Amino acid sequence: MAQASIGDSEFDRDTALTARAPGVYDAELSAGWTIIQAVNGGYLLALLGRALGDALPHPDPFTISAHYLTPSVPGKAVVRTETVRTGRTLSTGQASLYQYAEDGTEVERIRVLASYGDLDALPDDVRTTAKPPAMPPYEHCLGADAGPAVIPGSSAITERLDIRLDPATVGWAIGAPSGKGEMRGWFGLADGRDADPLSLLLTVDALPPTSFELGLKGWTPTVELTTHIRCRPAPGPLRVSITTRNLAGGFLEEDAEVWDSADRLVAQSRQLARAPRL
Amino acid sequence: MAQASIGDSEFDRDTALTARAPGVYDAELSAGWTIIQAVNGGYLLALLGRALGDALPHPDPFTISAHYLTPSVPGKAVVRTETVRTGRTLSTGQASLYQYAEDGTEVERIRVLASYGDLDALPDDVRTTAKPPAMPPYEHCLGADAGPAVIPGSSAITERLDIRLDPATVGWAIGAPSGKGEMRGWFGLADGRDADPLSLLLTVDALPPTSFELGLKGWTPTVELTTHIRCRPAPGPLRVSITTRNLAGGFLEEDAEVWDSADRLVAQSRQLARAPRL
Numbered sequence: 001m002a003q004a005s006i007g008d009s010e011f012d013r014d015t016a017l018t019a020r021a022p023g024v025y026d027a028e029l030s031a032g033w034t035i036i037q038a039v040n041g042g043y044l045l046a047l048l049g050r051a052l053g054d055a056l057p058h059p060d061p062f063t064i065s066a067h068y069l070t071p072s073v074p075g076k077a078v079v080r081t082e083t084v085r086t087g088r089t090l091s092t093g094q095a096s097l098y099q100y101a102e103d104g105t106e107v108e109r110i111r112v113l114a115s116y117g118d119l120d121a122l123p124d125d126v127r128t129t130a131k132p133p134a135m136p137p138y139e140h141c142l143g144a145d146a147g148p149a150v151i152p153g154s155s156a157i158t159e160r161l162d163i164r165l166d167p168a169t170v171g172w173a174i175g176a177p178s179g180k181g182e183m184r185g186w187f188g189l190a191d192g193r194d195a196d197p198l199s200l201l202l203t204v205d206a207l208p209p210t211s212f213e214l215g216l217k218g219w220t221p222t223v224e225l226t227t228h229i230r231c232r233p234a235p236g237p238l239r240v241s242i243t244t245r246n247l248a249g250g251f252l253e254e255d256a257e258v259w260d261s262a263d264r265l266v267a268q269s270r271q272l273a274r275a276p277r278l
Numbered sequence: 279m280a281q282a283s284i285g286d287s288e289f290d291r292d293t294a295l296t297a298r299a300p301g302v303y304d305a306e307l308s309a310g311w312t313i314i315q316a317v318n319g320g321y322l323l324a325l326l327g328r329a330l331g332d333a334l335p336h337p338d339p340f341t342i343s344a345h346y347l348t349p350s351v352p353g354k355a356v357v358r359t360e361t362v363r364t365g366r367t368l369s370t371g372q373a374s375l376y377q378y379a380e381d382g383t384e385v386e387r388i389r390v391l392a393s394y395g396d397l398d399a400l401p402d403d404v405r406t407t408a409k410p411p412a413m414p415p416y417e418h419c420l421g422a423d424a425g426p427a428v429i430p431g432s433s434a435i436t437e438r439l440d441i442r443l444d445p446a447t448v449g450w451a452i453g454a455p456s457g458k459g460e461m462r463g464w465f466g467l468a469d470g471r472d473a474d475p476l477s478l479l480l481t482v483d484a485l486p487p488t489s490f491e492l493g494l495k496g497w498t499p500t501v502e503l504t505t506h507i508r509c510r511p512a513p514g515p516l517r518v519s520i521t522t523r524n525l526a527g528g529f530l531e532e533d534a535e536v537w538d539s540a541d542r543l544v545a546q547s548r549q550l551a552r553a554p555r556l
Binding site: 062063065067069070084085090092094108111112113114115119122123124125126127128129130180181214223224226228230231244245246247248249250251253264265268270272 | 340341343345347348362363368370372386389390391392393397400401402403404405406407408458459492501502504506508509522523524525526527528529531542543546548550
């Protein structure tokens with residue numbers, strides 16, 4: 001199979017939008033990006049990010065804050081955007097994803113506030129002190145096809161992603177979680193499409209939750225997820241590390257870093273999520 | 279001077295709101311919270327946070343994402359809130375701060391999206407693995423009155439705050455920045471008011487920028503600031519640590535942690551800011 005390209009891939013087709021009016025877009029949420037029954041929050045964020053990139057005068061999400069309101073389901077959706085402010089180097093916009101109740105009324109699923117710019121216009125000074133995550137090479141990491149189901153097998157999204165987890169963070173899959181709030185792995189799209197700023201919005205929320213390695217089973221629904229896209233990613237596989245340091249009071253944070261093949265820290269995200277009940 | 283109390287302090291008076299209509303509040307931005315001429319972004323966030331705490335059915339900001347649009351100035355302002363969703367344990371709201379152009383039209387300064395809950399209703403399980411920042415005791419840290427101006431002397435906000443910086447992170451004040459993206463210190467309000475969830479929104483944006491210790495002079499305007507309030511702070515001084523690990527492409531992130539006197543990690547924030555020109 002030929003490698004899919006940016007603009008012509010599963011991810012691009014499933015985040016495609018049809019303009020209904022200026023700033024208003026019809027979409028079809030694909031069942032291909034579900035985990036159990038839930039539509040993945042990063043996929044939804046990418047779809048909203050695409051709408052704002054079209055509606056605003058600047059193309060790339062520099063920082064995008066999403067508050068998740070109600071669970072999305074595969075099927076029809078509409079994205080409504082608002083241009084909040086346009087400036088020379090940055091523009092700020094807002095967008096909401098809605099689906100439809102049985103009586104046809106709109107139900108809001110997610111609302112985002114975002115500041116957009118042009119990544120290609122940034123100076124190329126890099127004074128990053130963070131280091132890429134230490135993990136084994138791709139071929140020594142574990143995919144969904146490796147022995148135990150490291151990602152629950154009933155999830156359609158596993159067929160769209162090429163995730164290989166660091167063996168040090170997959171103890172949960174065989175009932176032996178490390179007790180550390182860490183999850184690491186290699187990330188790619190299964191059809192070989194390279195990463196771009198929109199697909200990075202999917203990447204930051206695509207690994208299993210750190211709570212699995214903390215010995216917690218069950219769902220960790222996202223309350224809020226803010227992502228900074230700092231650089232257009234170089235072609236090739238990405239490395240993702242997720243860390244939780246503050247599991248308390250029934251909530252936890254997840255900090256994600258995404259590194260590209262040129263060792264640039266291309267995305268940083270943090271989410272607040274509900275912890276599974278102890 | 280008697281210690282000010284929560285509800286009766288400089289901070290409370292200067293973030294006071296007058297309801298004009300349901301969800302709409304008049305405010306007066308105080309000149310007492312300015313850095314050079316700019317009104318501090320954390321003070322503004324606290325004011326927006328107070329408005330949402332009044333407008334929403336839940337009292338406390340669990341996560342609040344602010345995008346800064348135009349610089350605020352001391353004087354009249356209005357906050358307009360919108361209730362986005364109300365749930366049993368969480369509510370989501372939006373708020374904007376406006377000031378007035380010469381012709382009386384409203385100019386939007388900041389827009390926030392936030393999810394509120396009730397901190398006092400959370401379970402008291404704490405499995406935090408993060409550690410409080412290592413720094414000298416309060417009496418060995420440096421305040422605004424210590425020799426060189428560790429905080430620019432023309433800033434009114436220095437009189438409202440009791441910040442004592444770790445000597446290891448004040449090299450910039452004598453022309454010898456450490457080169458590390460770190461800033462640490464003790465934080466209190468000058469009139470002795472104890473911290474609460476609203477004042478924590480000020481605390482996360484009150485220390486000098488990490489860029490000073492990276493050898494960069496000048497302003498680091500906030501593009502976006504997201505704060506998680508995780509616990510009602512215990513009475514007594516707070517410790518704040520701020521870290522920058524990704525200064526690149528003309529932008530940087532600042533991660534703040536706030537620890538209370540009971541060693542709880544009560545707030546975590548991350549902002550994206552423009553770096554001063556090199």
